[in-house]
């Protein structure tokens with residue numbers, strides 16, 4: 016209870032508090048994108064030949080592709096040769112064996128972000144992989160996880176220690192040629208997390224990766240792969256922040272999830288990349304491909320996202336419901352304030368019999384922002400008894416912003432039951448005055464109303480992060496009233 | 498407690514209050530009656546600090562302080578409460594969460610500590626009971642789907658929880674059935690105290706049988722045209738506004 020009050024007080028005097036830059040010397044790949052860059056990254060990571068070949072094939076493919084233009088987002092052309100594709104904090108030793116060897120400046124950075132990396136100080140029950148620019152700098156609770164056979168490590172380490180496992184799953188959910196940004200990622204991805212939960216194991220703690228962009232003029236291209244073997248369960252959370260800079264920086268990640276028979280993966284995102292300033296200057300371009308494959312019968316994949324940051328978000332976490340009786344879920348809060356643009360949603364592809372999906376989307380627009388929900392529900396002709404429920408709610412603050420809902424429904428099986436509900440509402444001045452007359456200042460009132468609007472999605476987040484997310488919702492709407 | 502001096506206020510460029518003066522002492526109950534459109538709600542909004550209700554001249558002192566210099570939420574924290582003629586609905590925010598947020602928010606503005614969560618719940622439950630506000634109504638989104646009478650009872654619940662120094666009740670009796678009217682009146686009477694005052698806006702003398710006022714005022718054309726004791730309400734009922742206001746003018 017008091018926590019909630021604290022939340023409200025805090026958000027009254029906060030802006031983007033993660034906008035600082037850490038003074039850490041970086042090692043950069045040569046500027047621009049070429050075969051040479053791809054080889055440089057692969058060599059830096061001591062990758063096997065097949066991995067380099069895979070990257071090079073992706074790069075050649077990428078050169079033939081063009082950027083997607085169908086989303087409701089507008090930005091000047093990106094000069095892909097004017098950025099760095101690899102930046103790593105300079106270290107004496109390539110892979111720190113323990114936290115004691117990690118650069119203290121890095122540890123400080125994460126503490127400032129509220130992510131202490133020393134295990135004693137951490138939230139109990141949460142293991143963290145910290146990715147700084149292009150490399151993972153620390154992973155906690157590794158040994159505890161190894162006891163039950165859970166693999167949780169940077170993908171570069173997985174390539175060295177478990178190459179067959181990586182090779183078996185890499186690119187099987189998001190194919191190399193899937194789309195412009197996924198292909199780009201395939202060529203230059205640097206780090207990200209790799210998770211494998213063995214058969215029958217319920218992962219004993221929350222796994223989480225914390226992504227931080229620090230270097231300027233640098234893109235971040237991480238790849239995350241999570242595999243839940245038969246009957247396994249894992250809950251995974253990612254968080255992201257970046258310094259405030261006037262330039263736009265590109266973040267093009269790929270996430271692949273595989274749930275085998277009876278397995279369940281819960282994937283939560285709290286995305287708080289720098290959104291740009293009040294005039295729309297700067298901010299992260301967040302062009303991300305996330306997809307989960309319910310490969311086995313009775314499997315389940317659940318996406319929960321709280322998208323508050325980035326100047327542009329282009330992101331559609333999806334589920335391929337292949338296994339019979341498999342379940343896909345998408346719970347989303349997308350907040351766009353000032354000049355942010357968000358085009359986000361999901362795809363639920365029903366292939367197997369009696370597959371079910373549920374989509375709950377809450378879009379909040381303020382300032383001059385544009386917020387689009389774009390979703391596809393496709394039922395294959397063999398997907399007897401498929402069901403979908405979709406609910407898209409939009410909330411508008413002020414009259415200069417926009418909310419758009421673009422649902423695509425394709426059903427090739429007459430037995431499918433598909434429901435779609437959509438609402439649009441506004442926070443009125445009268446509601447705000449009513450709150451004020453009870454002693455609740457306008458900005459806190461907005462946070463209260465918006466948190467109420469998003470309740471259904473916030474409830475899906477792991478407890479440890481729900482409070483954090485609730486605060487974030489309020490903070491990201493600052494300056495939207497008055 | 499409250500002193501309004503020669504208040505002029507306009508809404509969207511239209512002058513509504515034209516030289517309204519009123520003085521309310523600690524512990525007193527004042528009733529305002531007056532024809533539709535006289536400016537009764539406008540007076541209550543101007544006092545509560547609603548945006549767009551521009552005071553063009555005059556002054557208001559509340560507990561010795563210039564009320565008009567304060568923001569709406571600060572006025573509330575100082576002890577001013579307005580029970581709305583038309584309470585607003587807030588989807589997604591439960592009645593209970595709203596109450597708790599309001600109570601804690603006011604405490605914070607006054608520099609006090611938050612109320613203990615357990616104590617708070619206990620206090621809400623017992624207060625709700627006396628006002629016939631059901632457990633279900635506490636859990637539902639604020640005022641959403643509440644009947645007209647339920648909304649009014651809920652306003653009184655908020656008042657009881659916030660314990661204001663001055664409560665303005667804008668037609669809280671309209672839309673209440675006979676039993677609910679008694680419940681609400683009892684709720685108000687239970688709060689009467691030497692350091693708490695009430696300004697009751699109503700069209701019906703019947704309410705004043707239950708909440709007995711020390712003073713009755715007639716508001717017409719944006720100012721108080723006549724004041725008296727509770728017998729004035731009876732006189733109004735008998736003769737109507739026109740006769741009385743004409744005499745005053």
Ligand SMILES: Nc1ncnc2c1ncn2[C@@H]1O[C@H](COP(=O)(O)OP(=O)(O)OP(=O)(O)O)[C@@H](O)[C@H]1O
Pocket residue numbers: 508509511513531532533534535536537538539540582
């Ligand atoms: N937003 C507004 N724009 C224009 N005129 C307004 C506005 N709000 C109030 N008024 C006008 O101000 C006058 C006083 O309104 P007010 O609501 O104060 O009356 P009242 O005395 O409370 O009446 P009732 O008994 O019907 O509740 C009315 O003529 C009304 O139409």
Ligand SMILES: [Mg+2]
Pocket residue numbers: 537538539582667668
């Ligand atoms: Mg009125």
